[in-house]
Amino acid sequence: MYEIVAFYLFSALTIGLFLVTVMSKNILYAMTSLAAAMVLISGFFFMLGADFLGVVQLIVYVGAIMALYSFAMMFFDATRDIKEKNTSNALVFLLGGLSALVLVLMFAAPIMSDNLNTANMLINGMSYSEFIDGNISKYAQYALDNGIQASVEGIGNAQSVGVILFTKYLVPFEVAAVMLLVAMIAGIILAGKKMDNSLTKDASIDDEILVVKDEK
């Protein structure tokens, strides 16, 4: 019961907050609502038993990324409303709505077919959970065979994540680490002090280009 309530609450709040993010004219509002929605998404992760992922979501997204955005905002004029010309709103909403509709239909289709199957199951004297178990158990068996099952009795999520991350996914993990390092260096260099000058060209050449542009 708690699960259902929590799910619908979180869903409603996230969707609303994200809508604010997307629609708001003020960057500050948008960012605040984005941060709040991120926190709520970590709630989804906790509900799904992915404790470690939820914690990472909080630390990285809400802590680091949003902090980075807020620092970056200092460079821009954040308090002022953004003036955008949204010429083709109809097309945008058509596309967004259509994709949402199609995706929802696709994901909802199993529910409908499940309901149909449930009717069958009732005839066969089989419970819904039994059916779902039977359907999913072959994937679970695969996870078991490969030692990557998500929840095992007596072992916490963080522990199993650690084991898998440092065995099966060690190489991607290290690559991700290198990637983060590269991104850090790139960020430092891009936002560094000498940003008044071009990175790749002499300032003089840059000026020439600007001059050419002005002539146009």
Add this chain to the structure above:
Amino acid sequence: MIGLSHYLIVSAIIFSIGLVGVLRRRNLLMLFFATEVMLNAVNIAFAAISHYYNDLTGQMFAFFIIAIAASEVAVGLGILIVLFKKHGSLDLDDLASMRG
């Protein structure tokens, strides 16, 4: 009873919101926000599938997506700052030098 489909539907809706944002906004910073929305939508889907199929691979993907998002923000914001310094605005319509 909340099933996998419920999570997937929520994820799809959030993704579409992100898509609308990407299409609608002209401000580059807002575009970044919309991208974050889409990435989070996908993360929810991964975590849900991982849970219901009792397979940690989904969570692993979510981790890596978070890592990628973090690097993307770091580099992207750097570029935004450079752009802002050069042009004094972050509006996409001002950046049409690739006109074919």
Add this chain to the structure above:
Amino acid sequence: MENLVYIALFAPFVSSLFAALFGMTERKIWIGVVASMLLATSLVASITLAYTVYTTGNAIHVTMMDWINAGDLNIPFGFVVDQVSVTMMTVVTLVSTVVHIYAIGYMDHDKSFNRFFSYLSAFVFSMMILVMSDNFAGLFIGWEGVGVCSWLLIGFWYHKPDVSKEENPSVSPSWAANEAFIMNRIADLGMLVGIFVIYWNTGSLQYDEVFAQLPYLSESVLTIAAITLFIGAMGKSAQFPLHTWLTDAMEGPTPVSALIHAATMVTAGVFLVIRANPLFAAVPDVSFFIASLGTFVAFYAASMALVERDLKRIIAYSTLSQLGYMFAAAGLGAYWIALFHLAAHAFFKALLFLGAGNVMHAMHDELDIFKMGDLRKKMKGTWIYMTLASVALAGLPPLAGFWSKDAIIETAFNEHTYFLWIMLVITAGMTAFYSFRQIFLTFHGEDRHTALGFHPHEMYTFVLVAMSPLAVLATITGWFMKEYEAFITKLLPQYEMSEHTHHLASYLGLIVIFFALSGIAIAYLKYARTGDKAWKRDEKIESSFLYKLLKNQYFVPKFYEEFITKPYMMASEVFWTKVDLKIVDATVDNIAKFFYTSGDKTRSMQTGNLSNYLNWMAVGGVMLLVIAAISAMIG
């Protein structure tokens, strides 16, 4: 022993590559010397192998490497040196060594001297593969290789312009080269089909495996295989109706004519029939057809040679005629006699051709024997060689031609195919007549060339010396017939004359000699005399129908021109303008045009505005989603 096999095979290849290195540079005599020495190495290796095979009586079988290994098909790069192939190897390397040395003298003013040696050696290499291979695939590779080299060599003077058919029946070297190549391609198709038939039915291409399976194959399969293989042989050996290319091939330099179009390549067809003798022996009807066709070609070619004026073309006709003899022998089952005639013929025919080359060199490329006469005083060596070779060709004892040709004629008698026998005997008389007609017109009779401004001179001495081995062999080969029979019949089937024939053998020989002598006598009376009775052109004979018929090669080239070449040309024209331009080209053009216009139309999408790009991307993504959803629903 294995090394010797490789030396014999690859020395010409090395020679070819070596000469090719200098192919585009100015002529260097020493390249010809190096090539000749490499060929001589190959000759020595071949003779050593021949001696080994002769003393031990065993074939040498080497497998160099796996070549094609695909599924059930397994063809190794293997070579076999047995009695048949070693005979061919010795003949080929001997003639080609002499020709290489000869070519140093003959080609010494040609600026493509180096290129010539490269081609010539490449030809020898291909021919060696052809005769040494132990399977049909290797044979085919060599077969095509000699075809290509022949094409290169006939068209060696490709810069000569085309002239009309009336002026020169073979138009130009490049025309003749193409004709030869295309004719051979037609025949090679038959040969390929034959190889496929063999592979399908026996699952192998190795000679020994294929022949071991012959008894289990049905009659029709054997017939088809024999016929198609023989079609291939017909092309390469220029048998009727694929014979026209051989005379036109005389456009090539004379050493080429001597090596390829007389002594070696054209005998490849005969070699094939001999090599596949178990197959041909199993289908007597096909074999009899081969014998009949051979006899027919022998007569047919000899008749055309009677009126020909071009020195080289006369010899080319005589080659055709002698190939006919070889096929007659092979078709009648006397395979070893065919091979013996092949070897003997190679020697005296090469000698004849090289002599003709000397004459041609002396006469500044003039080949019309009506413009010569009385050359013997100025070209003594050449005269002796050519007379010797002509005697051998005419079939007078004790020279080589008599023994082998007599044996063939005897075979025809022995098989009770008296019609073939009569034809062959008459042809022997005609052979003697036309070969001495050419000798007398060239070297005897009235001096006609001085008035036309020719000042002939003898060839270099080293060239004449180089030709001497051929002269010796053309003389003595026949004396070793008995020994050769003992040697070769270890591999090829023995051919026994019946008691009756044996009894009459000396009479049959006398008949042949009589015909040959009378042919020579007629030629002498008509062409060799001087003074009042000297030969003059006779308008009446030359305007007679028979003369015209022979002179125009029975109008066969004309027939091909009118009924094959021209309709084909017209059909090609139609296909080009109607099918190719209107359908194939138009389709391709329209596809290109479609993409071009669509690109032009969608160019406006490239606004340079990132937001627009994102919109388009989203449109594409949503379309993909919708398609996925629909297909999921349908599926």
